[in-house]
Amino acid sequence: MRVSNLFGKTLRDVPSDADTISHQLLLKAGMIHQIAAGVYAYLPLAWRVHKKIENIIRQEMDAIGGQELLMPTLQPHELWERSGRDLALGQVLLTLADRKERKMVPAPTHEEVVTELARYNIQSYRDMPLLLYQIQTKFRDEPRSRGGLVRVREFAMKDLYTFDTDSDALDVNYKKALQAYKNIYSRCGLDYLVVEADSGAIGGKDSHEFMVVAESGEDEIIFCSKCDYAANEERAVSVRAIPKMEQPLPIEEVFTPGAKTIEDVAAFLGISKNKTLKAVFYIADGDFVFVTIRGDLEVNEIKLKNVLKCADLRMATDDEVKAMGIEAGSASLVGLKGIKSIADDSINMGSNFVVGANKPDYHLSNANYPRDFDVDVITDIALARPGQRCVKCGGKLKSVKGIEVGHVFKLGTVYSEKAGAYYLDKAGEQKPVVMGCYGIGVGRLLASAIEQNHDEKGIVWPVPIAPYHVYLCALSMDRSAEVVSAAESLHRDLADAGVEVLFDDRNESPGVKFNDADLLGMPIRLLVSPKSLSNGGVEVKRRAEKESELVFIDNAVEKIKGLLDNL
RNA sequence: CGGGGUGUGGCGCAGUUGGCUAGCGCGCAUGCUUUGGGAGCAUGAGGUCGGCGGUUCAAGUCCGCCCACCCCGACCA
Structure with a gap:
């Protein structure tokens, strides 16, 4: 891809209504465009990142036996009445009417529909365990969208649903999903915490959230400074100091x-x-x-x-x-x-x-x-606060802010019983299917990756989700035929070697190009200029580092492949 | 939904004691010069000043209503 053809322009000034870092950088880099409150268009660079994250998620879901499907966004309102969630979700549920005045909802999540599918397709214990997932657009009429892509009203979510015969089997799938989630966040270059969570409007028993520690986070995480206890403030428990007990005195x-x-x-x-x-x-x-x-x-x-x-x-x-x-x-x-x-x-x-x-x-x-x-x-209805003691080990509790990038729930039989999703067990007895559900907001994950991977110049993409691997920066192309031919052949050779290249072929001053390279944040910058050529080659620089290295042109592809493998 | 704030070319802003053809920087177009960390000069395009209504000889500026967006809280991937 050539920068001269790339759709999306970098800005010098950040639009004034952005104040979360990921939001500012995404706008400045020309990666997203806001259409309404909490509604964004993904321009080509951001969309490439989105697709890369999706693919990492797909790989990890497939690895634990997930089967991808696609459920409809448009759903009849009755389905939500049956589960009672039309009330539980309240205003967050967008509703609209079709031409026959039938109430429909653009779905905020898919437990209702997937349970409907289970009801139809699961009859026997032999049909389970079953793992179904999709990556699909959700609509939520949030009371307040915020932070650019952090909290929006329309977003792609990966939602996985598991179906099991009993709660032990659910535990097995739950653990598998937890591990898959950990793999996903690690591969996306995120530092995260797994915390105990409240299950909110979804219902069910156990629940965990995956939190990316970030100043801009909306959630407060209470964690123990000594052991591994960590929980969302909504859910956290603590030991409250007990004052000395006295003999009861008359009131x-x-x-x-x-x-x-x-x-x-x-x-x-x-x-x-x-x-x-x-x-x-x-x-x-x-x-x-x-x-x-x-x-x-x-x-x-x-x-x-x-x-x-x-x-x-x-x-x-x-x-x-x-x-x-x-x-x-x-x-x-x-x-x-x-x-x-x-x-x-x-x-x-x-x-x-x-x-x-x-x-x-x-x-x-x-x-x-x-x-x-x-x-x-x-x-226990008390709010746990930092400074109190851990219920597990007595250590001192602390708190940090985090962005919730994933949430997993043991649903149990709440939905299956309401929807009538039953199966016959080995003894021929009818039982409700035991469910779990697991969600990741893709765009929020993207924003979180920026929150954690940036510097004062711009984004520093982790290799697996970078829009391109290399920013090929050619200086003075209008004056140097040597630069043109060297850059063009590097562009070809890298592409042939499977390296994704964004080729800055514009007639811009070096400063403009360097700043854009830093802002857009590809992991490696490859510089070709009259000066580098007269020094005998091209300059390779990692985005995260200050210094560049002069490399012979013939060795450049090899060098870059080596770096990418190790980044 | 409560509280706060903002709306003026693509972006950042000025102009608001009512007064002439609404300015500045960046960006954009054309030309010349320049070329290793956001170049210079010249010429030029681009704005129903968020919308509607009102006051007035005259409204970006005053009044009323509405809308949109952002931030803080109550809610969630």
Whole structure:
């Protein structure tokens, strides 16, 4: 490919609405073009990268026995009603109507359809294990797209689905898929973490995310500094320090004028926050919920949502709290009846707590569970924070930001039961198919690769996903017939040797060409100029390094092949 | 959806106490010179100033409504 013919122009100034590095570089390099919020065109260079990533994914999927197929983007809305995910996904689900006013959805994912296929094609335990995958366009009406290709509304996703007879067999496939994913990210030149994750709207049991550590990441990863524990903040658990337990004292009313927050109360009474219990109020699918947690901790709303098994969870408004007859700022479960209540385990981690007295300007001291109040459910609903201790080894927890580049789930029989996907086992007994699903966003992976592989000059593509291997840069072609013939023959010879070359044949100044070479980021720059020729050859430079090396023209192809093998 | 911000040639910006043919840099076209880290000179093309409505003798500039995009939060590959 010749740069003079290449579609897509490099820019000197970065469009002002980009502020994630991968977004800036992709725009500056002329690799993508935005059409609407979260909707992008991939220009030829970026599309080559996309295809390379796809192919790496295909190889790894095929290696674990995956069969590629293609499911439709356009799906009947009823399918989503049957699974209940029309509600679980809410507004993210784009919907449209066909000419007969039938509701359709451009699919955001394919569990529904693939389960439908399984229902039709799996009848016997002999039909499994089965691994089906596709690379296909998803549509999600995201509340907010961001970061260029990091979060978009239309994107190619590789989705793999596994079908097994039981959960042990699912575990086998799950492990295989996990390994395939690790291979994919490594081959794409990414540093990643595998973390425990919440399964969100997809449902199911175990779930892991693959996270690329990046400042621009949207997720917070909690990990242990001593052992291998790592989890998405949404899911992370931690050991909360337990203060010294005291003998229960008689409950007592204390005057706390104007103290409404935990900070106020603790400061006013001169106690630490872990000697208090905090009351927080939520509306879960329309129902009021009274949540209690130790004063020094925060509620993890994802955990809470999972406990409540609700589709929609939000903080209650002041009016809603009042309407329940609750005194915000001085509320507790002591003496309160008939309100749905959930508490964090931490109400048992400590004693003689200060809690609200359910009247303005008063609190109660020495409240103890279960002596003084009742709770419907007690479980872990606390947000794990860095600084707390690891539940596995007691080590100190830390946190980093990450981009989620893959997510795998053990679905179990949630979808198969709803869709009626059953098989007959050896004993002739009818059982639901056990499923797993596994997703990778291709464009997000591409963006993540840039987030991790760039410098101040531009992109530094890892060889396996670089749009081209070599940037052949010829200087002074309009004045030197020698340069022209040397460059042209190198172009041919490299292509013949299977090396992918982007040939900068433009009449631009050296500075322009060098800067574009750095910006576009091919792993090797091959320079042909009157000067290099008079020095006896051509100059080979790795993108990641500063220095170039003079090589005889006849040795150049060999030299480059050697470098590519070792990069 | 809540909060903040921006919309002026392809990109980056100026112009906004209303006033003449709307500017600058980059890019683009043509010519000459130049040629190892974003060259110089000359000539030129390209803009219904996001849209609609209003105020006014006069609107890029003032008022109203709408739209789009970006960022921060609530959500996900």
